[in-house]
Amino acid sequence: MLTAPHLTYSLLAPILIVLGGALIGVLVEAVIKKGSRAAIQTTIALGTLFLAFVYLLKVHTQTSRTAAVASVAIDGVGIFIQGTILILSFIAVLYIADTDNFAAQASAVPGSDEERVAIQAGKQQTEVFPLTLFAVSGMLLFPIATDLITLFVALEVLSLPLYLMAGLSRRRRLLSQEAALKYFLLGAFSSAFFLFGAAFLYGYSGSITLDGIATAISTNTSNDVFLLIGIAFLSVGLLFKIGAVPFHSWTPDVYQGAPTPITGFMAACTKIAAMGATLRIFYVGFGPAQWQWKPIILTIAILTMVVGGVAAIAQRDVKRMLAFSSIAHAGFLLAAVLALNGDGLKGALFYLATYGFTTLGAFGVITLVRDSSGEVSDLNRWVGLGKKSPLAASVFTLFLLSFAGIPLTSGFIAKFSLFTGAYETGNTVVVVVGVLTSAITAFFYLRVVVMLFFSDPKNSSVSVVIPSIMTRTAIAICAIVTIVLGVAPSLLLNTAQSFATFIR
């Protein structure tokens, strides 16, 4: 007789809660009248994320550290990343709650009568909320998964909703749908690479767990070809998700085309989840083979920083600029992969959390800058915004300064702790390139500051709309976190340090 595997549901509770919330959201979409859906969906999404976070705090104190037949590991890094994702997606939902950004009826062809009728009737579909929750559940699973199959499932669970969400923009729908299609095709392609790599790794080690692969690398001395092919292809899938060069080309298009709240959500949460999984795979699984993959990852890290930084200079669209800046930041984060030590891990955790808040805050401000036809992301039309709405411009400047890593913002401490970790294990090159690239990135961030504050407004049609209470709260939280963690980083650094452990 077969015995059912023991899944330790209590440890998986946060993921299950989010999945449950998503399912309820689908039901609401089916049975509740259109007028009251948005409010109910928002409440469910926020409540679910809150509940999941509360449960995560409980999980944190439990002793059993692996669950679901050891296919997930509930360890420090996993819990820290899950917590960060839950908090950040809570903030992202506050933006998403402003449903004005989303297509009234996503299935209607852009520019068709059907679409016009849907808009006129004020029918607002709210499928974006359950989709967000599905994506979040995948993001929660991805960084704690310890075998290749679970990793792949999580990757797909988090990606598929995102492909849809990228196409939901109410305005400039063609651009949005193009972005969604690009993201889907390239994403599917990279998933295939991931799966291909997983197959080779299984062929090499005879195991699908990261621990098993690590053991095989340590004991097996012959025939590294399968291992290298496996690592290479698996990395392609991961590097695609975090937006590293040369797998970055989707980033600017998708960031630009997707509805801005979704862009913020992707830029923050997806990057964190993917980076969490990458760290686990390289630290736990590929650690013993570091001499084989380090040169490649080093090259990719340097390329990513430089290409992201240099290409951002040429951008005239604020969302595209932030896309390239996120690429440069992915490069910085790869320094933590190279560090392969506790301090690097601590730095990466701190970096991910602070970067998430800053990113969400920046995209939050972008949603507010509009003219009569919707959001304005063309930087030339942002000129002189500091005169019209000093507060919004100042807050945006704060986020830019944090991206640039100016002291007394969280971005500086993040960069410092990350580079310290990398330097400790002798990765001087990546640190030096990192600081030089920081100077390049500072250039385009500051150029935006010049546009905002030091030039007179040319165009009077652009203005900052008065944000809803939820958006206002979200931006305020991000700004406060950015300053507080810049001045008193110990609040989070100590937590990051005590959570910076993997179990095998």
Add this chain to the structure above:
Amino acid sequence: MSILTVLELIPLLGVAGLFVIPKGSTNLVKQFAIFISAIDLVISILMVVRFKRGISAMQFVESRNWISNFGIKYAVGIDGIALVLILMTTVLVPIVLLAGWNESENGRWSPRVYYALILTLETMMVGVFAATDVFLFYVIFEAMLIPVYFLIGGYGRGERAAAAMKFLLYSLLGGLLMLAAVIGTYVIATNQIGSTFDVKALSTLHIDSATENMLFLGFFVAFAIKAPLWPLHTWLPTAAKSATPATSVLLLGVLDKVGTYGMIRFCITLFPHAAHTFTPAIIVLSLISILYGAFLAIGQRDINGLIAFTSISHFGFITLGIFAMTSQGLTGASLYMVNHGFSTAALFLVAGWMASRRGSTKIEDFGGLQRVTPVMAWAFFLAGMSALALPGLSSFVSEFLVLVGTFTRYPLAAILGTTGIVLAALYVLLTVQRSLHGPTTPGNESLTDLNLREKIAIAPVIAILIIFGFFPKPITDVLNPASHEVMTHAGFVDPLPKAGK
């Protein structure tokens, strides 16, 4: 709480106070800001009184955990060198606020923002000289760029946005190189003595020479950009031409001193062997700066450009004095920093008044001011004489000490440096002649002389230039133990004078 912390906090409280003042009361804003900076001045004078002379150890020490994870502390403390620089800062801030009474009104934002930026800057300027934790120093070193950036970009003249950007990018690049060096030093410290950023502890590290050279360069390039040393000086003239006089005074008078101060406090103290290795190269760069700055100053037609290039020349002297590696040279260099601060302040302030009256910053547009506006002309004349280091004015003492200190170790460098003095006479006298003497240039006949507020602002500066020209001992007494300590710690022994010659 150390008195240094009080000095840092008061301007910050002042910033908070500024935003409580109701809208529209611009005069109240100005008076309040000056009042706050005056309180800071009084407290700093109290600090000088309590400062124990003849001791080389750090005084008014305070240390609190800040980021315990990295052993980062809020640690402050001062020796003689830091003391005089902080005093210079607290003296200059009320003076420039008084002198630039109307500067805040042509800006992009309200006067309130202007004064908030200046007071924030004062906090940071005190903090940067007081910091004894390398990380704290670095944070302030970088963060103080932001208020200056907005001061130049928001309240400056001409191509102010571009000048602000150039200034910030240059400084950031240097700062980031320094960040890499800070990280490197920290990692070495972690391996040897545990996580710490304390300057004193870090100066005991054993670093292999290749690494030490790289770390030294990381710090040095940042400081050489700040205290512009040829060829890293190109941001300075554009910034000086675009900034308001008050900002220029603080930028060249105080902020740039952070560079030379950093060379003493960090480059030499933390990496003495590397400092030794690079000394010849740095001396050459200093000499080039002295001569290059002087030659370009002669050719300047813009009065602010002229002051900027004379400053490059003077910073050459300061760097020369520091890297002569004698305690005499170091005392001279430290004294030079203070004197340059006041003499530049006098030059920029008077030039600013001249320019705002004439509506031009071109030297050729002035002329015959001696007859029209005698007080202003005299003030400018004295400031100019101080810039050329006329005996009897304070700059002379420091320039002399630097050259003597250099001569004992590098005679040739001292001789070449002396030619800088000759060139200084040329650029100052030419400018004085063109702007003050000769026939009155058409359009200048009706210029008004300095008003009472301006006289009150410039009087203390001129007084300081003259008093310390005749009687520099109070300052040198404070500086001597500190510079002796720096040199001894770095392992340099002053060469004995060659007897019988």
